Amino acid sequence: MLAALVERWRPETHTFVLPIGEVTVTLEDVAHIFGLPIDREPVSGWTDSSSEFVQSQGIAIFGRKPSVSHNAKSYIKLGWVRCIRDAEPLDTEESIKRYIRCQIFYLLGSTLLTDKSTAYAHAKYLPLLRVFDRIHTYSWGSVCLTHLYRTLCRASRYDTKEMDVPLNLLFVWA
Known part of the structure; x- marks a missing residue:
């Protein structure tokens, strides 16, 4: 089909x-x-694919340095994100937010904005997840x-x- x-x-x-x-x-x-x-607001912004950018955004979103693709440093491994998400203790407000950010990023890479591998998601969406209270204000359907x-x-x-x-x-x- x-x-x-x-x-x-x-x-x-x-x-x-x-x-x-x-x-x-x-x-x-x-x-x-x-x-x-x-x-809602368009999903847009400046994209930096340097490893420093990916690492700093990963620490801000996931609380640790992300595991990236060896071929393309701007792609984060979804298996790693799933492990981070599943290991969150969910005992503080910050850990709950981290869990939700992981889940949203995982859904972006595995369901909504997939690529051929379905094993990675582009780091360009990380800045949109940084400010937790703004995540719902973006037009995710449009993207x-x-x-x-x-x-x-x-x-x-x-x-x-x-x-x-x-x-x-x-x-x-x-």
């Missing part, structure tokens, strides 16, 4: 061309499927839809051998 959808994806219009006409995943679809906000469109455009190219499309969203939508 996924391959059939990708074959029918048109990057020029961000639509699937099907026998019944053109259809697409909309912001409202993302909001209904994932329950994510779509009309999820943007990621879906970008990955479908990449997957629809003739020279693409692998797909890294966010499968959960596409399967539920289809």
Whole structure:
């Protein structure tokens, strides 16, 4: 099913061309499927992929230096995040916040903004998790839809051998 959808994806219009006409995943679809906000602040900002940035953001978010990919220093291992999350004692307000940040980052990398490996998440989202009271103010649904469109455009190219499309969203939508 996924391959059939990708074959029918048109990057020029961000639509699937099907026998019944053109259809697409909309912001409202993302909001209904994932329950994510779509009309809040944009998910944007300056991205620094240096190891110092990743390490400092990791300490601020997770309370320790993150385990990063050896190939791309700006990607944090999701298995490591899961271990940090599961080891949180949940006995103080700060440890509860750290647990929630870990869970959100894990969901970003494993479900909403996946890549081919599904084992890493990009560190560029860490600054958005730093101020705990602002996490809910971002339009996470918009960035999820943007990621879906970008990955479908990449997957629809003739020279693409692998797909890294966010499968959960596409399967539920289809």
